[in-house]
Amino acid sequence: MPISSLKRLMLCLAAPFGLVLAAGAQAQQVEGIAAIVNDQPITTYEVRDRMRFILTTSGIQPTEEVLGQVQEQALRSLVEETLQLQTARRYEVPITEEEVDEAIADIAARNGVTVADIQADLESAGASIDTMRQQLRAEIAWSYLVSGRYRSRIRVSDAQIESALDRLAESASQTQYRVAEILVNLPASGDEADAERRITTIYRALEQGAPFPAVAEQLSDAPTAASGGDAGWLSAAQVRPQVAQVLQQMPVGSISNPIRVPGGYMIVALADRRDGQVTEQFTLQQVTLVTSQVTPERRQALERAASRAQGCSNVQAAFESVPQAIVTDIGTVGANALVPQIRSALSGLQNGQASPVLETAAGLQVFILCERRLGGPGLPGSNEIENQIVNQQLSLLARRWLRDLRNDATVEMVGDF
Structure with a gap:
């Protein structure tokens, strides 16, 4: 969707910023139409209001160059949100105001402020809550729709899970980087x-001191935008080769120059670095007889049950013949x-086998080995890996669906587009 500048809107926003933040009600009376999405108008007031919101929450200084980029982002976001909410209505997906209230309260809690603080900050910048x-309502609706x-x-x-875990285990011996990212497709x-x-424009805003997480949340095209660009701990093997080369040279606490990658550009921030560590990790279930x-009879029953145990899917049933035996899912722990x-x-x-009966401080215990693998700090378990794969696929499918909605929609840019 090619989006060029609305000259009238730009002139207003390029004025001294204090003048830009006029009262919304008065401004709205003289507003025109910026775009029409399937017969639903988006007003120039809504575009300007979203621009103020982006500038306020990202901390970007409103230079003339920045305003042009923020305007495009604001209009692009409003068009996509309109399509998402139209689709939600078509599929009769209800979004309550209580859900939106909860989302705002959650944002306030994560940032250590109150909802009233957020509203006051927006109002002081001339933006409407x-x-x-609108943004949160569309996000919630889209999440329901995609799921x-x-x-x-x-x-x-x-x-798939085994393959992903093997790759992560292999990379655990390599240097790890705590990375945040901004992607422009x-x-x-x-x-x-x-x-x-x-x-x-984004890079210059970061150079001028705009907070990386806030800029990423508002302007990044990456799935990590929702978390302020935080991609977590990654090895060089887990990032694009162009990014890996840069990370290896970056000092901790620095931000990269824009990096050309297939399909777009990236900026990465390096929060921390650590040496790779490989340890043996066990996923275990535990049976205890305090x-x-x-x-003597219960000890014999425990020994018999341990010899019959096969795998971790039926541990409770395998040891139900042992009176007072307590089965505990320990999860994944390092050998240390x-x-x-x-x-x-x-x-x-071997995986699925039970240990001999051990005499420990707790009593008699048997440990069933569900899985053994090499790993490192923070290596996710099988369930977490499965969730990551599901979320990656959902994100890809969501982008394709939104692209199809945009291609099928009638979107008319009004004015100098």
């Missing part, structure tokens, strides 16, 4: 100059977190 509510349309179709195989038209202008409940007695008992086991 209505534009924030309802695609979630049941996504199947993640054990092989090339537009559908393939106009690289447009993407280059956007990333340059000391006060131990009898286990006492030598337990590490030794696990050393010769």
